[in-house]
Amino acid sequence: MAPRLSLANPLVTADQLETTPSGRDGVDPALEQQLRCTGCDLIQAAGILLGLPQVAMATAQVLVQRFYYVSSFTKFALRDTIMGALFLACKIEESPRKVKDIINVFDYVIKKKQDLPIIPLESFSPLFYDMKNGLTVAELQILKRLAFNVQVQLPYALLVNYLQCLGLTQHPRIPQMSWNYLNDGLRTNIYVSYQPPIIACAALFLAARQCQVKLPDQPPWWTVFDSDLRDLVNIAGHILSLYHTQPPPDIPLTLPELEEYQSEILKAHPPGAI
Numbered sequence: 001m002a003p004r005l006s007l008a009n010p011l012v013t014a015d016q017l018e019t020t021p022s023g024r025d026g027v028d029p030a031l032e033q034q035l036r037c038t039g040c041d042l043i044q045a046a047g048i049l050l051g052l053p054q055v056a057m058a059t060a061q062v063l064v065q066r067f068y069y070v071s072s073f074t075k076f077a078l079r080d081t082i083m084g085a086l087f088l089a090c091k092i093e094e095s096p097r098k099v100k101d102i103i104n105v106f107d108y109v110i111k112k113k114q115d116l117p118i119i120p121l122e123s124f125s126p127l128f129y130d131m132k133n134g135l136t137v138a139e140l141q142i143l144k145r146l147a148f149n150v151q152v153q154l155p156y157a158l159l160v161n162y163l164q165c166l167g168l169t170q171h172p173r174i175p176q177m178s179w180n181y182l183n184d185g186l187r188t189n190i191y192v193s194y195q196p197p198i199i200a201c202a203a204l205f206l207a208a209r210q211c212q213v214k215l216p217d218q219p220p221w222w223t224v225f226d227s228d229l230r231d232l233v234n235i236a237g238h239i240l241s242l243y244h245t246q247p248p249p250d251i252p253l254t255l256p257e258l259e260e261y262q263s264e265i266l267k268a269h270p271p272g273a274i
Contacts, residue, residue, distance in 0.1 A: 008153070008195055009062075009151070009152065009153050009191070009192075009195060009196065010066070010149055010192075011192060011193060011194070011195070012066075012069045012189070012192045012193065016069050016070075017069075017189065017193065020032060020068065020069060020072075021068070021069070021070065021071055021072035021075075022035075022068065022072045022073045022074060024072070025072045025073075025074040025075070026074070026262070027072070027073055027074060027258075027262070028265070031261075031262075031265075032068075032073065034247035034248070034251055035068075035073055035078055035247075035251060035252075036064070036065060036068060036187065036189075037187045037188075037242070037247050038078070038113075038247045038251045038253075039061075039064050039078050039081065039082045040061040040064065040065075040186050040187040041113075041187065041247075042082055042106065042109055042110065042113065043057055043060045043061050043064070043082050043085065043086050044057055044061070044183070044186075045109040045112075045113075046082075046086060046102070046105045046106050046109050047060070047086065049105045049108070049109070050097050050101060050102070050105055052086075052090065052095055052097070053093065053095055054156070054183070055093050055154055055156070056086075056089050056090055056092075056093040056095045057086070057089070058152070058154050058156075058183070058186055059089040059092055059093055059152040059154070060082070060085040060086040060088070060089035060090075061085075061186040061187070061191075062152045062154075062186065062191045062192070063085040063088065063089060063142055063146070063150060063152065064081055064082055064085045065186075065189060065191060065192050066146055066192055067081060067085070067141075067142050067145060067146065068081075069192060070145050070146070071141070071145055073258060074255070074258060074259075075255075076138065076141060077134060077138075077253065077254045077255045077258075078251075078252070078253050078254075078258075079106070079110065079131070079134065079253035079254055080131075080134030080135060080137065080138040080254075081138045081141075081142070082106070083102055083103065083106050083131065083134065083135040083138060084134075084135050084136070084137070084138025084139035084140075084141070084142055085138070085139075085142060086102060087099065087102055087135055087139055088139050088142060088143070088150065089152075090102075092150060092152070099132060099135060099136075100123065102135065103121070103128060103131045103132055103135065104120075104121055106131070107121045107127075107131065110253060113249055114249055114250065115249060153195075153196050154196060155182055155196035155197070155199045155200035155203070156179070156182060156200075158196055158197055158200040159178055159179065159182060159200040159203060159204060162200055162201065162204055162225060163175055163178070163204065165224075166204075166215060166216070166221060168204075168208075168213075171211070171213070173207070173211050174204070174207045174208060174211055174213060177207040177210060177211065178203040178204045178206075178207040179203075181202075181203035181206050181207060181239050182199065182200070182203045184239055184242055185199065185202075185203065185235070185238070185239050187242055188238040188239065188241075188242065189238070190202075190235050190238050190239070194231060194235060197225055197226060197227065198226075198227045198228075198231050198232070198235070199235060200225075201222050201225050201227040201232055202227075202231065202232045202235035202236055202239075203235075203239075205222065205232045205236060206232075206235075206236040206239060206240070209236075
C-alpha cells in the first residue's frame with residue numbers, strides 16, 4: 001500500500017517535552033522557557049518591521065520551537081537560530097527578504113530590547129559578518145536537524161471557520177481576542193504538542209470564557225471540531241501562564257553570553273546552598 005500524504009504537523013513526544021537537549025546540557029527549565037519566549041518575541045518584532053505576513057512570523061516561531069527540542073541552546077545560539085528560522089520561513093511562505101535587511105532589523109530589535117544605543121550596523125563590520133555567518137549556518141542546521149520537514153500548518157484559517165460556524169464573526173471581542181491568543185501561544189510549546197484544530201478550538205474556548213459568552217453544549221461545541229475539553233483547558237493554561245512572568249531584558253542570545261549567564265547564576269546559587 002502506498003504511504004498516505006499527511007499535512008499534520010510533527011509533534012514532540014512526552015519524553016522530549018520532559019527532557020530536552022538543553023536540559024541535558026544543564027540549562028535550567030525556567031531559563032529555557034525564557035529563551036524560547038524571547039526568541040519568539042524577537043521574531044515577531046522583526047517580522048513586523050520587515051512587513052511580513054503573520055503566517056511567515058508564525059512559521060518561523062514554530063520552527064524555532066521544534067528546533068530546540070532536537071538541539072541544545074548551549075550548542076546553537078538563539079540569535080543565529082531566530083534569524084535563520086525567519087529567513088527560511090520567508091522563503092517557505094513566499095515572502096522573501098534580503099539577508100542584509102533581516103540582519104539589520106534583528107540588530108535593531110535586539111539592541112532595543114536590551115536598552116542599548118541604537119547605532120546603525122555597518123555592512124562591513126565584524127558584527128555584521130558574524131551575524132551573516134550565523135544566519136546562514138543556522139538555516140542549514142534547521143533544515144538538517146529537522147530532516148527538511150519544515151512544513152508548518154497553522155490554525156488561523158481554522159479559527160475563522162469555527163467562528164463562522166458558531167456565529168461569532170460579528171462579536172465585538174471574541175474574534176480578535178482568539179486571534180491574539182493564537183499569536184501569544186506561539187511563545188509556548190502548544191504548537192509542537194497539539195495539532196492546529198485543537199489549538200484553534202482552545203483559543204476560541206479561552207476567548208469565550210474571558211468574554212463570558214456561553215457556547216453550545218448539547219452536544220459540547222468542541223466535540224464537533226474533534227477536540228477534547230482536557231486539551232482545551234491545558235492549552236488555555238499554557239497561554240495564560242505567559243501573562244504572569246516576562247523574560248528579563250538581559251536574556252543571553254549568543255553562546256558566550258549564555259555561558260556567562262549560567263556562570264553568574266551558579267555563583268549566586270551554588271549547588272547545595274540553602
